[in-house]
Amino acid sequence: MQDKILIVDDEAQIVSLMEQAMTAEGYRVLTASNGIEAMNQLGQAPDLIILDVMMPGMNGFELCQMIRDEVDCPILFVSAKQTEADRIQGLSIGGDDYITKPFSLRELKARVAAHLRGSRRMRESSAERSLLRYGRLRINLKGREVHVNDAVVPMTAKEFDIVELLALHPGQVFSKEQIYDRIWGLEASGDASTVTEHIKKIRAKLGSRDPLNSYISTLWGVGYKWERSDS
Helix, strand or coil: CCCEEEEECCCHHHHHHHHHHHHHCCCEEEEECCHHHHHHHHHHCCCEEEECCCCCCCCHHHHHHHHHCCCCCCEEEEECCCCHHHHHHHHHCCCCEEEECCCCHHHHHHHHHHHHHHHHHHHHHHHHCCEEEECCEEEECCCCEEEECCEEECCCHHHHHHHHHHHCCCCCCECHHHHHHHHCCCCCCCCCHHHHHHHHHHHHHHHHHCCCCCCEEEECCCEEEECCCCC
């Protein structure tokens, strides 16, 4: 089955160049010149979106936030806006990559292929790992439930999101800032210190059911990681 790529840019010449390049790679290409057209194309279920930032009317950052409410496919920003602040904003609001104009078509094709591979691996992994097991603890990803010794451990939505993030990446260290950005997002009005309080509550809940295991460890000054437990 062909992967579908949606290209959103108001510059017809750039759209044409990218469309030719992506078609040559065997992808099915959809195009849009503004936010309204792009939202209408989401019904085609694109596998990846290439998105310009500076467009008339709704800009790419605003459109990205709307798209994220509808689909979770990779979004690659391609923009003439080159400052670090622009790149950080694009990645913080849901973009998966940020390429500045002018760009190499070879690099764009390589990045598209890499993100599509990653997306396929994630879908396959998600399908295989709807239930995680760590010793006495089970995490039902689809049902969004945590069980210890077959008893449900009540979790708030944010607490479960943190558990899910860490448990899906055992051994990987996440800073408070990384956790906050992933779970709360750019539009949140708080700060990363709330992560510490949520981690404390999660530990207390898990510890009350399984005092012999510490599932989340702290690397002082660095962040938190999930510890695999086989007991």
